[in-house]
């Protein structure tokens with residue numbers, strides 16, 4: 001399974017299968033390649049469709065709001081395990097860019113007008129069941145460096161700017177609510193401040 | 204009046220902020236209904252008593268691995284160096300000294316009550332402004348507890364600022380690392396209960412240390428809540444070898460609920476600590492006991508200094524050492540155990556609340572100890588040492 005094949009994941013069946021408890025997940029190629037290699041089911045679709053959105057369009061549709069609870073369940077499910085294996089969500093993602101050096105910043109957003117507007121959406125946008133929320137601890141943990149305890153830069157994870165902002169906010173909230181633990185700065189107490197004064201005041 | 208060189212005034216939206224404080228107070232009063240044991244008199248003097256401090260420190264059982272566990276902080280650099288063995292030893296000593304600092308116990312002091320101290324009443328200033336003015340002296344180098352912070356009320360009264368405003372203003376001008384101006388939502392009862400259910404004890408206590416000062420009522424409520432939860436879940440190991448173990452033991456001894464902790468110590472074969480806990484209990488509750496036990500234990504059991512365990516070469520020629528390593532106890536340890544046994548047993552018979560449980564635990568430990576003793580003497584004979 002090469003890295004490029006990760007690009008994004010065939011949507012509609014997965015959702016139903018995941019909710020049913022059926023664990024099989026399918027990878028599809030980039031949308032640009034999608035039409036050239038024709039699985040029989042896809043070919044059927046255009047014939048029947050008159051005004052209904054095609055399978056291809058359905059796969060890119062991101063208007064449906066997935067509740068966090070679903071996302072939390074998904075991250076624990078076998079379907080998730082099969083898709084990502086032992087890797088972190090962003091680990092196998094590669095950015096597309098011309099030339100040797102990637103642009104300093106990642107793209108502004110992957111989703112425009114409720115549709116995926118790119119063939120290589122960022123690791124959070126490509127899987128619609130990854131919902132950034134302060135309660136979704138398993139997902140947030142994947143974006144925190146075990147060395148420094150900070151959120152890993154988008155230059156490493158490849159997350160688009162919009163999602164990165166969302167990520168920063170949800171990590172901050174998670175810490176505020178105590179969902180995410182972190183190493184609290186050490187506080188040194190000056191005992192004389194608490195004990196000597198009292199003795200003086202008693203005298 | 205003059206307050207140092209830098210005087211700063213600002214029309215703070217004090218009335219609004221006061222409302223916020225009220226809300227948090229209400230939240231706390233709600234959570235405090237659940238088994239909140241207060242210190243009935245000032246615990247400060249007994250906590251800072253050198254004897255008590257010594258007992259608490261010894262009970263903490265410092266392990267360097269736990270004190271220096273991996274932390275994920277932004278400055279996480281490692282330095283590699285070539286060293287001679289003397290230099291290495293010196294470094295170990297330094298590390299042990301630093302560990303001493305890192306497990307400094309948060310002080311226990313009584314709750315400080317707000318008191319209104321009016322400086323002057325100037326009715327002429329009534330309705331000068333419809334907000335309060337907070338006046339703070341932000342001279343560099345003044346201790347934040349000594350800093351002068353005053354409030355000019357809307358009715359013209361000039362008075363010392365209440366503690367909540369003091370804390371906020373101090374945090375604005377001289378921020379404490381890690382402290383938030385707004386109370387982290389984690390300390391609200393429902394979220395705190397969730398954190399407790401996930402056993403994040405050390406995290407909660409560490410954060411409470413940074414967020415609150417030891418004399419705040421909220422600090423007392425949160426810490427006691429955590430200690431009570433630990434007492435129920437019996438996960439004392441989570442706090443062992445951290446800076447919070449001492450205050451926890453102190454809290455238990457003060458409120459006479461040491462049974463579970465004592466049971467845990469007996470089960471884990473930390474008999475000396477058990478004896479110390481009982482001694483602490485006697486001392487805090489003003490009960491007379493034979494103080495010579497400390498000296499006896501001290502002479503027999505070397506204070507398990509962590510440096511020595513690191514420095515000691517593993518292979519030793521001494522037969523005594525070898526046997527000790529095989530069994531985990533030396534002859535001195537056995538006699539010390541006997542002394543502790545007696546001391547704890549008298550406590551169990553007279554004062555303990557969970558007598559049966561403790562007696563059974565003592566019985567079990569005594570049996571295993573006897574077996575070890577037999578083995579020890581057997582090995583000694585086999586090696587031809589008397």
Ligand SMILES: [Zn+2]
Nearest residue numbers: 110122125160
């Ligand atoms: Zn994106």
